[in-house]
Amino acid sequence: MKCIFCEIINKNIPSSIVYEDEGVIAFLDINPRTRGHTLVVPKRHVSSLIELSDEEVCELFRDVKKCAELLMKKLGATGFNIGLNNGRSAGQLIEHVHVHILPRYGDEGKGFESAFPIDEELSEKVKNMPKGLIDFSTLP
Numbered sequence: 001m002k003c004i005f006c007e008i009i010n011k012n013i014p015s016s017i018v019y020e021d022e023g024v025i026a027f028l029d030i031n032p033r034t035r036g037h038t039l040v041v042p043k044r045h046v047s048s049l050i051e052l053s054d055e056e057v058c059e060l061f062r063d064v065k066k067c068a069e070l071l072m073k074k075l076g077a078t079g080f081n082i083g084l085n086n087g088r089s090a091g092q093l094i095e096h097v098h099v100h101i102l103p104r105y106g107d108e109g110k111g112f113e114s115a116f117p118i119d120e121e122l123s124e125k126v127k128n129m130p131k132g133l134i135d136f137s138t139l140p
Ligand SMILES: [Zn+2]
Pocket: 003, 004, 005, 006, 007, 044, 045, 046, 095, 096
């Protein structure tokens, strides 16, 4: 099965490119959630952020910043959200790591937290955890 993002990277599928350099391409999401919704994608095919080298992560997020700045300037966005769905359980649909940039306009929009209501039970447990560097075995 061919990876649709690799096809876009190889220009076998046309896309509306926002930015491109040696290691990264950024293009408009065809299912935009906001005006200028952009996907920033490393050119090397890996499914998870964890599989990228530290250098590749630096390059990817440097370009996320570049694109966010570009979208703010060119579209007059007043803010932006950045999202990365990593793994099927996190809602990742295309198994090629990608970062969403959603430019935002106007005042006081909802943040990504609105998709994840606070779990009150977990909240109480976290408040009662020992403070300082955590021991993961004590995590509720
Ligand atoms: Zn791919």
